[in-house]
Amino acid sequence: MVKTTTMKNIFTVILFLTQVTCFSQINTFYVKPIQTDINYSAVQDSNLIVCNTTTSIVKLFLFIGGTNSNTKSYQTISNFAGNLGYDVINLSYPNTVAAASLGSSSDSMAFNKYRQEVCYGTSLSVEVAVDTLNSIYTRTVKLLNYLNITYPTQNWNQYLINATTLDWSKIAVGGHSQGGGHACYFAKFHDVERVLMFSSPNDYSNFFSNSANWLRTSGITAMSKHFAYLNLLDEIVPFNKQLTNIKGLGIYPLYDTTYVDISSSPYSNSHCLYTAQTPGLAILYHNSTMKLSSINNSVWTYMLTSNITANINEIKTSREFSIYPNPTNSIININSEYNLLGKTYIVQNVAGQTVLTGKSSNNNFFRIDFSLLENGIYFVSIDNNTFKVIKR
Secondary structure, three states, X not given: OOOOOOOOOOOOOOXXXXXXXXXOOEEEEEEOHHHHOOOOOOOOOOEEEEEEOOOOOOOEEEEEOOOOOOHHHHHHHHHHHHHOOOEEEEEOOOOOOOHHHXXXXXXXXXXXXXXXXXXXXXXXXXXXXXXXXXXXXXXXXXXXXXXHHHOHHHOHHHHEEEOOEEOHHHEEEEEEOHHHHHHHHHHHHOOOOEEEEEOOOOOEEOOOOEEOOHHHOOOOXXXXXXXXXXXXXXXXXXXXXXXXXXXXXXXXXXXXXXXXXXXXXXXXXXXXXXXXXXXXXXXXXXHHHHOOOXXXXXXXXXXXXXXXOOOHHHHHHHOOEEEEOOOEOOEEEEEEOOOOOOOEEEEEEOOOOEEEEEEOXXXXXXXXXOOOOOOEEEEEEEOOEEEEEEEO
């Protein structure tokens, strides 16, 4: 396995942290994973929790850190979001394998399998070994249930639809480095409040000279809810490759890039932001998007609080195809502005295996029968367009 760059000590100077830290309007504390479920190992990094006590905006900022980092490394942005009115979960999770280390893989679905396993615990990847209990999704659900029971007056249950389901409409999911990629991956399958990617996503395939397959796959969350903040001098994944990644994702050139060092909020309403700030005590340029600075404070505020307005080009694109019902338990109907007569469609599962294929017999409408497939997530590809379908 490729050795990865350690980010555990990405900040050499941080504020002294106690078990409970109180500020004017936030309460910051830690929760060990084993407190949320006795099946977790006792020797694990603690989750960092920030509860806004006076000006809550009824939004949760789920923050996911980078490779080999600990949650204390990201106390600055956690407290920053808390002071803006967010409740914050800075999650402890298995993070020892960097996404960038998969860049030389000849498996076109390597990044997909890696993200799926870390985020949901589906056993697919040869690079990581994460079961359902230790997945990001399960850890978040268990933590919210624990917080709801332990601190009932703090209303943590407002971020749950039920005991096993997150209410993504109230959750801004973000992260640094591999954590930003995980945040973006969740947005493929859930309509989240917004997606914040710091020095990410980093899923660039050197083998195929392209962004990861999953980045180029249509997702549920609109591009207008995605924000990327990069460093022009990033030494982990070069800027041009990160630019290829956000192009594959779709936010560039839908939104033009903006150099934040010489501009001010709202940055021409861009969702593709970049800096050339020196890392200083953060050591790496890759980590400079997380350091405390006047530039970053302005960018963080913009990313966390700006109004979400759909880009006119995105609205036009979304009308070219309609898929319904989705989720489905049997038949999927697909309408298109294009003539699809005779076009081949392919249905793949999350492991990249083809489970259905066929040809459209109509000009602008066809159906696919999912009734014999197992419940789960599938990807339908036709005429260079890919769509996610959920079978329930």
